[in-house]
Amino acid sequence: MKLNIAVLPGDGIGPEIVEQAMKVVKAVTKKFNHELSYEYGLTGAIAIDEVGDPYPENTHELCMKSDAVLFGAIGDPKFDNNPKAPVRPEQGLLAMRKKLGLYANIRPVETFESLLHKSPLRRELVEGADFVCIRELTGGIYFGEKGRKDGGNTAFDTNTYTREEIERILKLGYEFAGKRNKKLTVVDKANVLESSRLWREVAQEMAPNYPDIKTEYMFVDNAAMQIIQWPKNFDVMVTENMFGDILTDEASVITGSLGLLPSASMGIHTSVFEPIHGSYPQAAGKDIANPIATILSAAMMFEYAFNLMEEGKIIRDAVAASMTEGYVTVDIAEGESFKTSQVGDWIAEWVEKS
Ligand code: IPM
Ligand code: MN
DSSP states (O other): OEEEEEEEEESTTHHHHHHHHHHHHHHHHHHTTOEEEEEEOOOSHHHHHHHSOSSOHHHHHHHHHSSEEEEEEOOOHHHHTOTTOSSOHHHHHHHHHHHHTOOEEEEEEEOOGGGGGGSSSOHHHHTTOEEEEEEEOSSGGGTSOEEEEGGGTEEEEOOOOOHHHHHHHHHHHHHHHHHTTSEEEEEEOTTTOHHHHHHHHHHHHHGGGOTTSEEEEEEHHHHHHHHHHOGGGOSEEEEOHHHHHHHHHHHHHTTTOGGGOEEEEESSSOEEEEESSOOOGGGTTSSOSOOHHHHHHHHHIIIIIHOOHHHHHHHHHHHHHHHHTTOOOTTTOSSSOOOHHHHHHHHHHHHHHO
């Protein structure tokens, strides 16, 4: 199979972790005799510095003509405390989501046996937790009408959703639940928000079409609590953009392995695969960052964008082997630790030799 990939390393540790994932991608494509072509593109703070735009038009064209996008991370502290910065790296991410129509952000929450002791939760609560958060990504308050009035002293952001936007994300939620444990939790704030009432209305209309799936409704504040109290009760959770932003951070941290979790953003055009963690600027260039979340994002890329399940699995097996054998970076090492580049080499070699 011919695989055309756009590679967007971004800022901070982005370039070094993406480099490791690319080692693994190359090893896998070689092993399975695929034809790989890839091209690098600029995004984030580095793109602002170089061309004044965090998601330049030629990067968008590259993404559009590729079959999948492998993304590192964006963000640079020099923008964080300047609310008046005219362009911000995050705008690049939002522009990419909107222009590629990436309406679904999929974040699997899985635990790793060897890291359970790092979870902020007691082992018995979190051991075996395995669910997927599906966050709507191109609607809601992130993209609604916003502005200032009253001479700048009143600010507003509007949370708008259309029936079509809600239907397509719920449909994806039902598809995931159908392939998993047949439970869909729709998270909203229908006791207060009109937009949430539309979500619930649409979900209630759709639920009878999926008789083998149990649809459950939960207010977002309660969901925030249940994620910590009973994480094992969730299978697939679906929610709007901002609730999903908050809940997915919460959900990822209960596993004790934020640095290990991948994600996929899918929708109308090319899908994007990226680690959940950010650009970790303090570690940039030090060869210490954990590349596993990006390597697992590459596994998701094989599975979701190319439907190459065996290729995805071999990456997952290689990652598991690196953890069992202790070839890991300092953040999760028990004794001896290895550099970012060494972990990348080890996992790529494991793939080649297996
Ligand atoms: C995320 C991030 C982004 C978001 C930021 C960087 C714009 O927090 O991907 O979750 O809020 O969506
Ligand atoms: Mn976030």
